[in-house]
Amino acid sequence: MRLGDIVKRLDLKIESDTENMDNEIISGYCSDLLSDVMGNVRKGSIWVTLQTHKNVLAVAALTDVAAILITGGAHPDQDMLSKAEDEGIPVLSTSISSFEIVGRLYEMGIRGMRRGD
């Protein structure tokens, strides 16, 4: 599914300048533990988290996620956004909870495939 369509339908805020809205989202992953994401997230996923530290981008870049979605009303700081631009990874946000947004992504047809599934 095209990232831009997800952003529109779920009314997500685009936090980063990088507008790779044509990125194809092939699966989703929800976790706030960076080590867990590093081990499990599939390339091309949308990563749902409430973490906003810039190290999130280091993990995202290493694992080739297609987008990061920050939940619960949290917002990435400038450090995180600068790194996002450097890496070319779109960062989005929503005020609703991880659980709720994952539910809505699932309803749209996004499944939680992990690397190796």
Place this chain on the structure above:
Amino acid sequence: METREFNVDLHIHTALSPCASGEMTPEEIVGRALEKELSIIGITDHNSAGNVGAVWESAKGTKLVVIPGMEVETREEIHVICLFNTLNAALEMQEFVYTHLPSIPNKPDIFGEQVLFESSAKKKTCERMLLTSTALPVEEVVSKVKKMDGIYIFAHVDRPSYSIISQLLFIPENLQDAAVEISPKANPQEVKEKYPSVRKMAMIKSSDAHRPTDIGTGGTIICMKEPGFRFLQEVLTGKQNNNIIFK
């Protein structure tokens, strides 16, 4: 510069931390510290400096130097030891931390009692839950400590939780101008090999004492001119580890 060796333990909890034993009273802590021939102790309860004053009082008349501090839990669930030159500074930090802590009351039968000592005879309970994350990102905690000219040390970085490494996978460069703490049983060389981002930082061991018998088990000696806060600060923000010895 002529330096002497001082036994230090910069991470000690009192009965204010719900996870610490009720035996961690000011008198007990000072007594044990002197027994273990510690020169400097850091009093670092979770998100609070409420008992620092009482421990300081108990140490009056002895040679023990009590450093006011606390162990702040950041938004990312990282534990940061924050130490200050004065009790007032630690209390100022406490107020700052309290405004970013959720207002949840403690449940003593699940988490343990949080005992505040106003004096050795007078005690009361701290109602607000201290064993939880503040809403403060780690950079904000560090920035506040720096502004107050305090010392910050990333606690127990070798542990699988509540460590900056477990939570962020590595220490970002902008946070490397400080010290890391490892557990008493950890091997400093192994930790440095495993985690490249700690290599340029001062490394100490602390007991993270929750019970009286834990006090002083960190086995760290710091070489300084005098056992004072500013000398400590120099060593802990320096890039070399030659002033730090592990027993």
